[in-house]
Amino acid sequence: MLINVKNLKKDFINGEVVTSVLRGVSFDVEKGSFVSIMGPSGSGKSTLMHILSFLDKPTSGDYFFDGRNVKSLSDDELAEMRSKKVGFIFQSFNLLPTLSVLENVVLPLTYTNISSEERNQKARDLLEQVGLSHRLNYSPTKLSGGEKQRVAIARALVNNPEVIFADEPTGNLDSKSGAQVMKILQELNKKGNTIILVTHEKSTAEHAERIIKIKDGNIIEDTKNFCRQEAQEDLNK
């Protein structure tokens, strides 16, 4: 079991007002699975993702990653987990405009001990896989939304993560670019990558093999997705 969450709770304290965002969620994610976490805004899905991706700590409950309890980790250890275990894909891409496409993809590796030739080689390979090897030295500002998200996917993969977290990856894209991104994610999953997708859109969530629905901080539904959407089909339309 890659991810094991038990009775996870998260409260935000603002002055004297305590807001419970997660009210005790429990679930497992197996290695190599493709899970969607779906829910309306304010449901707590983003907070859950932040905890799962080591950006935040739960108020109570346990989160085991690869058998390791995250609760006991220090700030630096959490940073190391983010550096080695997870890759991020954001709705707003979060590419650094001052760096080139290649440098953006290399960025996560600059916080590791990998040599710079190796880093560049890795990044080039991944950019080729997402079909952007002709854009290496471009500024991200010159790319279309779909291209930007593909750069971001390459960046998320560059450190060989155990899990890829995709937070509304198609939210800022037109349907065709969105389908392309989803297709890449599905291909990655077929190659054995674990993917956790966070979205509020049912159509996007349906690309996963399992959908966890969240509302008001509770899991209201956790089912296998029998009518899985294949992005390739959308592209063929």
Place this chain on the structure above:
Amino acid sequence: MDIFESIKNSWQMITRTKMRSFLTMLGIIIGISAVMIVLSVGESVQDLILDEIRSVGPDLITVLPGSSDESGRPSPTFGVVNTSLKYEDGEAILRSNSPYIYSLAMYLTGSDVISIDSKIKGITFYGTTATYIDVQNAKIEKGRFFTKEEEMDNARVVVLGSKIASEIFGDDDPIGKRVTIKKVNLNVIGVLEEKGSSLIQSQDENLFIPISTAQNILLGVNHINFMRIKVDSIDNIDFAIGHIEDILRDRHNIDILDQDDFIIASTADALETISLITDALKFFLTAVAAISLIVGGFGIMNIMLATVQERTKEIGLRRAIGARKKEIINQFLIEAVTITFISGIIGIIFGSLILALISLVINYLDYNWTLIISPISVLLGGIVSIGIGLVFGITPAKKAAELDPIEALRYE
């Protein structure tokens, strides 16, 4: 992330916002060059002043009339003419045949106006002894200096400084001609070699007559203004001073506990005192210039804080992909240091250029100015600029590291 990548990133940030970077750097550039200029000019001025004093002769002792009370200054400074020193005092010191005393000259100054080509000119004349040449290292260009006999016998002769000689007589040979001072006609018997301008004394402008002539014929006094004693070696200055003190106290009937009616000063003392004063001035001025560096440092801090604000999202992203707090601190600290270090280098270059310009102008004005750009001030400039980057960069860098990554990622 290694340091070279951070420096490269910093360089990209600096070149991307050129105008802002330049304005940010300006404070440090001005500060570093100001400190450097003040240090170097201070050093040069100190050298200039000390050289002037040394040019008087490091092996000279000056004896002035007047009491050496706490203020230590000779009474003539306050307009009082002190007549306690006499020609016979000098003679007595000479007659004592001290091994420390190489030579002794006495001086009595006066001034007058003379007309050259119907133009009025103020002149200074020195009644002095034949030993003047030895004591002052003066050289005769034409003719001769007056003799011991002339010195004592009210001889009506005069030796001219080179400048005044050419002013009065132009290209004519002045030897054998006459100069009239205080309505007394004096025969020109010699001209001194040019010694060059000096801030303290210029014998080139002066006229020299036997001290008896000055006392008895021109001024009608029987005292002298001061005497200068040349010692055989700088090491013996203190012995010579003691010896002179003994003789003068004896002659003036001064008991051991009484106050002296003369002051003995050596060039070495003066050098020491003036070095002390110029050192203090130098450090004070450097401190003032250093204030501009501090102001520049706050400029850096201000811009770095703004940069952190602007790049909140970047910081969030870097934290998300695995940067530790320490690495964020390093990144912004290196950025600040890169800015201040580049500013420091520009400041050093700028300061050197200004110093070169200053020395050019001063040399043009005919002063013996040495351009001093000490390696230490260059090194110091470099180190200080790095230090400023560290001191003023740490607060913004810490602020960046303390940002909550989730909030930072959401920041628009």
